[in-house]
Amino acid sequence: MPFTASSVQAAYQPGEEISNSDLYARLEQMVGVGVSAWRDKSEVGKARERCNLLTRKARWHQQTLRSLGLIERVPGKRGVWRLATGKSELTHAAPGVHLVAYSTDLGLALWGCCSSVFPRIDEPIALVLTSPPYPLRKARAYGGPGESSYTDFICSALEPLVKNLLPGGSIALNVSNDCFVTGSPARSTYIEKLTLALEERLSLSLMDRIVWQNPSKPPGPMQWASKSRQQLCVGYEPVLWFTNDPKACFADNRRVLQPHSDRQKRLIAQGGESRSADYGDGAYKLRPGSYGRPTEGRIPRNVLQIGHASQEVVRARRVAQEAGLPTHGAMMPLRLAMFLIQFLTQPGQLVADLFAGWNTTGLAAELTERRWMTTERVAEYAAGSGSRFESAVGFHTSFDLVAGKYCAPPNPDTISMLNQQTTF
Numbered sequence: 001m002p003f004t005a006s007s008v009q010a011a012y013q014p015g016e017e018i019s020n021s022d023l024y025a026r027l028e029q030m031v032g033v034g035v036s037a038w039r040d041k042s043e044v045g046k047a048r049e050r051c052n053l054l055t056r057k058a059r060w061h062q063q064t065l066r067s068l069g070l071i072e073r074v075p076g077k078r079g080v081w082r083l084a085t086g087k088s089e090l091t092h093a094a095p096g097v098h099l100v101a102y103s104t105d106l107g108l109a110l111w112g113c114c115s116s117v118f119p120r121i122d123e124p125i126a127l128v129l130t131s132p133p134y135p136l137r138k139a140r141a142y143g144g145p146g147e148s149s150y151t152d153f154i155c156s157a158l159e160p161l162v163k164n165l166l167p168g169g170s171i172a173l174n175v176s177n178d179c180f181v182t183g184s185p186a187r188s189t190y191i192e193k194l195t196l197a198l199e200e201r202l203s204l205s206l207m208d209r210i211v212w213q214n215p216s217k218p219p220g221p222m223q224w225a226s227k228s229r230q231q232l233c234v235g236y237e238p239v240l241w242f243t244n245d246p247k248a249c250f251a252d253n254r255r256v257l258q259p260h261s262d263r264q265k266r267l268i269a270q271g272g273e274s275r276s277a278d279y280g281d282g283a284y285k286l287r288p289g290s291y292g293r294p295t296e297g298r299i300p301r302n303v304l305q306i307g308h309a310s311q312e313v314v315r316a317r318r319v320a321q322e323a324g325l326p327t328h329g330a331m332m333p334l335r336l337a338m339f340l341i342q343f344l345t346q347p348g349q350l351v352a353d354l355f356a357g358w359n360t361t362g363l364a365a366e367l368t369e370r371r372w373m374t375t376e377r378v379a380e381y382a383a384g385s386g387s388r389f390e391s392a393v394g395f396h397t398s399f400d401l402v403a404g405k406y407c408a409p410p411n412p413d414t415i416s417m418l419n420q421q422t423t424f
């Protein structure tokens with residue numbers, strides 16, 4: 001199967017340094033061609049040099065990704081690459097600074113640190129949907145807390161939003177299951193610690209750990225699945241779903257019903273089961289007529305299989321790259337955000353995301369007719385995500401990306417002055 005530059009980009013995971021032989025092994029698993037195809041050599045070019053066409057193509061894509069600033073060589077290590085750290089390119093909002101990046105009739109995207117915005121807001125929130133920075137040993141380009149301070153960081157960032165959460169509102173956190181104890185194939189238990197802290201410190205109740213099964217995840221972790229072989233390849237991320245009032249929770253699965261299978265449709269048409277049976281020591285019983293009642297649709301299971309591929313994101317990335325902006329490397333799929341928003345809120349309610357990145361939460365809220373408010377502290381991401389909203393009603397942006405221009409934010413003194421005039 002052919003592979004693209006995106007496949008090569010997906011093979012690089014945050015915090016990993018990957019040799020070219022590891023890259024080929026990973027691509028081999030991702031694209032499903034046999035081992036021999038990576039070894040066979042053919043003659044190429046006028047010089048009839050013998051080389052493998054797949055490894056040649058992978059290295060060619062590597063150079064494309066390097067020129068886009070997405071991956072970089074690891075200094076001092078021959079043939080070893082990693083995701084570009086790009087730290088110097090990103091403009092973090094100074095403490096206390098927040099500006100409107102763009103807005104629509106339904107929502108407001110702010111450039112600024114969440115802790116300088118949400119403590120000043122008293123608008124009732126129905127849902128906080130976010131993927132916080134992961135607790136990485138080697139942080140991503142946009143930075144993030146280490147594991148020891150992670151629980152405190154998330155609890156203090158969420159506290160002002162939880163104060164404004166309507167009774168029955170939800171907090172949905174898309175976190176990573178793939179954090180490992182240093183030098184060990186054992187997984188970190190930070191999710192368990194975070195869950196207990198949110199219950200104990202913020203009086204939230206855990207409703208579920210919804211599984212987002214992602215078939216597009218690249219095979220890994222390289223060290224523990226491909227090299228030592230002690231782990232299976234990763235395939236999912238949990239969404240921790242909490243509420244402040246379980247009985248009053250706004251969740252309603254009738255807003256996210258899925259079509260019945262053909263088999264179920266046939267069963268309904270024939271008036272249900274025609275046999276009698278007992279399963280699970282009598283816990284489940286089938287009777288003539290069981291499952292024959294017509295219903296509006298199938299209640300989804302709490303395992304959501306959603307891939308990452310999206311034409312909408314490909315277009316937004318192109319706009320950002322043409323404007324000289326970095327793209328975001330850790331986005332939530334739009335379909336996942338739309339599902340959670342429809343399930344957990346009613347149209348018109350307010351959805352917030354304090355760690356917005358490329359503002360998938362805002363876009364999903366916009367498309368499902370909820371109001372939204374988001375904060376992102378990196379100016380380049382706040383600007384780049386604006387192109388995803390161009391067709392939204394009332395769209396107004398402070399960054400002119402449509403004309404392919406991106407102006408760096410004003411200097412901190414100007415921003416402080418503007419900031420004093422910003423009202424919510």
Ligand SMILES: C[S@@+](CC[C@H](N)C(=O)[O-])C[C@H]1O[C@@H](n2cnc3c(N)ncnc32)[C@H](O)[C@@H]1O
Nearest residue numbers: 113114142331332355356357358359360376377
């Ligand atoms: C995992 S990404 C979110 C991706 C997002 N869900 C999307 O689909 O694009 C986390 C984001 O939080 C931002 N961030 C980290 N700390 C922040 C803070 N204190 N205030 C606002 N944004 C922050 C980072 O810059 C990063 O873009």
